[in-house]
Amino acid sequence: MSLKFWKPGTAGPGSSLDRDTQNEENVVQSTLAYSSLSIQSQRERLPIYKHREKLLYCTDKYGVIIVVGQTGSGKTTQLPQYLMEAGWASENNVIACTQPRRVAATSVAGRVATEVGSLLGDEVGYTIRFEDVSDKQRTRILYMTDGMLFRETLVDPLLSRYSVIMLDEAHERSLYTDLLLGVLKKIRRKRPSLRLIVSSATLDAASFLDYFSDTTSPNDAIIVSLEGRMFPVEVAYLQQPVPDYVSAAANTAFEINSKHGPGDILIFLTGREEIDRCLEELSELAPKQVTCSMIKIISDNSSRTPRSAPRLVLLPLHAGLTTEEQLAVFEPAEKGTRKVIVSTNIAEASVTIEGIKFVVDSGFVKIRVYNPTTGLASLSTVPTSVASAIQRSGRAGRTSPGICYRLFTQETFERLPYSTPPEITRTDMTTPLLQLKSLGIDNIMKFEWVSAPPAESVLRALESLFAAGMIGEDGRLTPVGQKVAECPVDVGIARMLFSSKDFQCGEEILTIAAMCSVQDVFIIPDGAQGALAELERRKFTAEEGDHLTLLNVYNAFTRYGRSSGWCKSHALSFRGLSRAVSIRAQLKKYMQRFNLPLESCQGDAKRLRRCLVSGYWRNGARWVGDGTFRSVRGNRTLYVHPTSVLFTRKPRSGWVVFHEMEETKKTQIRIITEIEPEWLLDHGHRYEDNRVTTNAVAVG
DNA sequence: GAGCACTGC
Structure with a gap:
């Protein structure tokens, strides 16, 4: 087969890129094709340097600067340094720069620390989950993941330590970038001195400008474009x-x-x-x-x-x-x-x-x-x-x-x-809504989204939060909801952590919660090696199901010194298990803060499974003769995911709860544990009663 | 009877 390609006359479709950009005057033409001079190592030669004065002027005069610049323009590394030199980090102020990914936050921080002549974690630092390489007093430029900055709003709702916040790679529109955009717009009303820099691609600049130029502050935002240092x-x-x-x-x-x-x-x-x-x-x-x-x-x-x-x-x-x-x-x-x-x-x-x-x-x-x-x-x-x-x-x-x-x-x-x-338009909003409510944003419908999540998504999330006891009938946070909002886990898992007190199994539930938060730890390659890996996996299998199997794996991993060699010989992911160790340590701190005891169930699997049901009671399913399950809610046909230990066996009681379901070619359930059906009844009734009341009130 | 885009707290 020979493919026929056609090259348009000009280099790249650059000319068509600006069709969405309304504010032409402020936009310096920026296209894909940009002829570069030879690459210089001195930062003065980076193209962004030409715009240094303009950027500082805009930061002075405007509240929100939308910076359009390609990879290689130097905005991520240089702009925070210019701001620091201009005094934006004086008087204990901090300049923050958020990234959607951990590697970006750490690597950029390292590079900038070298350029500034600082030790990493001193004047220039970074904060990502499980790693805080910064100094509360001394750090002036802080690179961080967007999720970390959003988490900080739960503790300090005005983000008062920051003078400038740069949301880098905002065009990627990660969940936390969108949540931050909404929250930061609100913060700026209360604290207009805070400067916001939104780094964006050409195509999205105009929509960000619209978002920040509303009637109350029409001239508060501006677009500044930088050339990239790209070859055509x-x-x-x-x-x-x-x-x-x-x-x-x-x-x-x-x-x-x-x-x-x-x-x-x-x-x-x-x-x-x-x-x-x-x-x-x-x-x-x-x-x-x-x-x-x-x-x-x-x-x-x-x-x-x-x-x-x-x-x-x-x-x-x-x-x-x-x-x-x-x-x-x-x-x-x-x-x-x-x-x-x-x-x-x-x-x-x-x-x-x-x-x-x-x-x-x-x-x-x-x-x-x-x-x-x-x-x-x-x-x-x-x-x-x-x-x-x-x-x-x-x-x-x-x-x-x-x-x-x-x-x-x-x-x-x-x-x-x-x-x-x-x-944000294609994800489960349960946890994000809980966090917004924790910030005091109760009227979700009136929140100024850059892109609003679908109404059904918001309604479903509110319903889940109500069912889980995180919000009351008035839509406000319950005391437990307030606590759970701080925990970096799903609400179901959080409920299990809280009810572990009643079932005296905090130790084990903590491990299971951590293991459910990492991707599959079993490595099953294709072919003959896969068969060997399957045999390795059987060694950990608990007949009650996957949750206890995961518990066995974690315990064996720590018992044998958390070694990568041990993982390799048992076809397990060292990366995944190490991550589970970190997550468990983090969740343990929350349990201690909330006075939840860390007791062991001493091998009593029944107590442990009843505790699992307290978090998963809405995820019940019943075995039917043809080898599939039917969901308790919705009577949907469910197939067992091939990684489950229940893939090859029928649960004795005929009933299970599962961690998640996902639609592929079929609807599949993953991480499954066998239960007794009456355990489900402990949880449903009160919620259903409440729901009837709520509906009656709504109708009345 | 058979499966896994990519992040993040």
Whole structure:
């Protein structure tokens, strides 16, 4: 198959990027293609320096500055330093800069500390969950995850220690960025001296400007644009759509290898299955391959490859890989070889690989979508957005000019949505609403969202909070709701922690809560090794179900010295279990603060399971003859997830509770424990009675 | 009878 690409006359679709930008006067033209001078190490030569005075002037005169700048403009590292030099961090004021990801917060803080000549954690620091490398008195510039700053609002609702807050990567619209935008707009009314810097991509700048320029403060916000330090990236579109973008991606990479000079290739697909198939097809195109390891396939020059073409080094990249496997993509290609990295969306923003000259973009992405009507989350493959396509193509221009091959037509590109719907519109709002209520924001409908969550989502969340006893009939927080709002866990898990006092099983529930908060700790590879891993897993199996199995795993992990070697020999994830240890330690502090005893149930599994029901009572299910379950609420057909120990056995009592359900091809339940049906009745009645009363009041 | 986009507290 030969694919026909078409390159528009100009470099990149830059001219069409500004169609959404209304405030032209304030916007310095910024396009994907920007010719760079040679890379300078002195920060004075960073393009942002030209805008230093303007940025400081705007920070003086305006409350909200929307900064538009590409990767490489230096905004994240330089802007906080300019602000500090200009005195914004004097008198014990702190300049905060939030990031959606932990690695970004830590690595940027390290770089800036070096530039400032500070020890990390002294004048420049960072705060992420489980790690606070900052000094309460001395730190002037603080990088942090957006979730951490939002958490801080629960303790200090006016965020009074900060003079300037920069929300970096705001265009990504993470859940916490959106919550912070709403809360910070409110804070600025009470504390106008607080400066807000919102870092955004070109496409979203106008909507942020609208959001902050309301009638009460029409001239409070301004857009400032910075050039990026990117090399030009040529964009090629398919002339005709293709039926199978996975094959098309493999073919395109193969053709790039035959026709173009040096430079690595990055392919964007949606998931592990597609990545594996693409790697397979690529190795078939170059048949004399040599498989070096599970993750690295080197293809030799084949008859179809011109003599001059380099050999291909094929590398998968997705979050399911171990750390070592992920690190392989950063190793420079050996002489005479060319790397082909076949990746999920992880390479779009989370992971940056230098030396990429060619990007192949499938135009699709897998996103998690929450259905508030059914309460089900599902993963669906959807077309990417314009913003995403631009971000992906930009990955080709980090170290030299590059080319991006889009596996769709230009007409398709022009019909793409500008951006992916913000997370807040497609996620369960139960915990976020509890936290907003804890901040004193009771009228959720009147809260000024940048993008409002769907009304059904809000109603469902309120109903869950009421059912869990976190809010009363008046919609206000109950005393337990106030406490739970501070805990970094789901409300169901929090209820279990609180009722562990009655069942005298705090020790065990704490462990289970931590283990339920990490991703699957069992590593089951394909093939023969998978069968061995299954045997390892059986060693931990508790017949009561997955919760107790997870408890066994955790206890064994700590008993054998928390060693990575032990994990490897038992097919367990060291990363996951170490994280569980941290989470458990954190939750333990909350339990101590709330005077919840840390008693052990001394092996009494019944007490433990009754305690689980206190958190999961709305997640009950009943076995039916054909091997599936029916949910107590909604009578939905549920399939057991293959990772469950109940996948292969029928529960003796016929009844279970489960941690979560998710829609894939079928509705599946994960982390399941067998229960006695009458235990469910301990919890439902009062809630149902209340609901009848509430409805009667509403009707009356 | 068979599965896992990516973050974050």
